[in-house]
Amino acid sequence: MPELPDITVYTERLADKVQGRALQRVKVLHPFLLRTAQPPLPQAEGRRVVGIERLGKRVVLALDNGLFLVIHLMIAGRLRWLPPGGKPPGKISLAVFEFDSGTLVLTEAGTQRRASLHVVADRAALQAMDPGGIDVLTADLATFSERLLHENHTLKRQLTDPRLFSGIGNAYSDEILHRAQLSPILLSKAMQPAQVAQLFDATRAVLTEWTERLRAEAGDWPEKVTAFHPQMAVHGRFGQPCPVCGTPVQRIVHADNETNYCARCQTGGKLLADRALSRLLKASWPKNVDELP
Incomplete structure (x- = not known):
């Protein structure tokens, strides 16, 4: 499972790619992935990314309408970045997030589908997902x-x-x-x-x-x-x-x-x-x- 060092690098590189850009379209390719019904995922489309965050071992995309997309990679989930027009890999692709600068692809190897995507309505709902562990790098x-x-x-x-x-x-x-x-x-x-x-x-x-x-x-x-x-x-x-x-x-x-x-x-x-x-x-x-x- 990707841990703090891996997730930190993912968030840094993702911020370089999509910070300030509009999320044009989200396609969920496996129905088990999306674990929330409200707010509906289409509300994220067309919204500008205003921040990329780490929540424990999760990657969080903050949007300009107050929504957050929370990606939990679990053990075998990974994030890939494709240039504009790039084709996502076949069976292992779970979701694609399309931007004008390229496409973020969530993949998961193996047959056990554990990775997840949550759409949460606001900062309070995001904080409710936090297990509460401290960041050792900033703690005394x-x-x-x-x-x-x-x-x-x-x-x-x-x-x-x-x-x-x-x-x-x-x-x-x-x-x-x-x-x-x-x-x-x-x-x-x-x-x-x-x-x-x-x-x-x-x-x-x-x-x-x-x-x-x-x-x-x-x-x-x-x-x-x-x-x-x-x-x-x-x-x-x-x-x-x-x-x-x-x-x-x-x-x-x-x-x-x-x-x-x-x-x-x-x-x-x-x-x-x-x-x-x-x-x-x-x-x-x-x-x-x-x-x-």
Whole structure:
């Protein structure tokens, strides 16, 4: 799922393309996509775009009649920009937003249709869609600490909770925790103040660095938005060497999510139980990274 760095770059490039321009026509190609009936979508046509915003992991187009178009990409949704006259890709296109400067196309790979489009009437309705997570890049340490310690859950769960923190998902939470050298299963209320500050600094640093990197790589438009990058330290790098200590990166698999971590850097060498594999191996499950074959 595109997270804060990806959505930030999308909004910046989209603002370059359509800020101040009229949205000539919107075509929804799959009926499941549009999740609202009022206001009707045709009210957005012919209106000028007065702003592009990020709402958590959503892209928001603000129109001059007070309406907002809210695009949630979910896991496999992506945005493409086509020059005037460009043809949207076939089966994966869900909607097209036509401007005189080009066409914005919302696509979604795979068969699970999770991406969504909402039309909301005003700023109050838009704010009602906000889960409430803070923007760590503008928050101070005290605010970060209050959110982190509000409930007692694992750090992985806390960082990815949109009610607590805005725009952080599976990929960047792995990178943040590796940078902070903290276990993904450490309970938030077991943290020392120094660890909270360490996590705060790591969160800001990772999100800033990756936003800058993706911004530089995007050029005119971000064409390859993915949760997996070869420059990442641990996310998506199971079995590959940690860039800090060289220990093979480990993982915890649960449902559709995978947590990647370095046992030596983050858990004192302890291997965290994988719900599927550790139960299968039982007594044969290695407890320490040094026991790995």
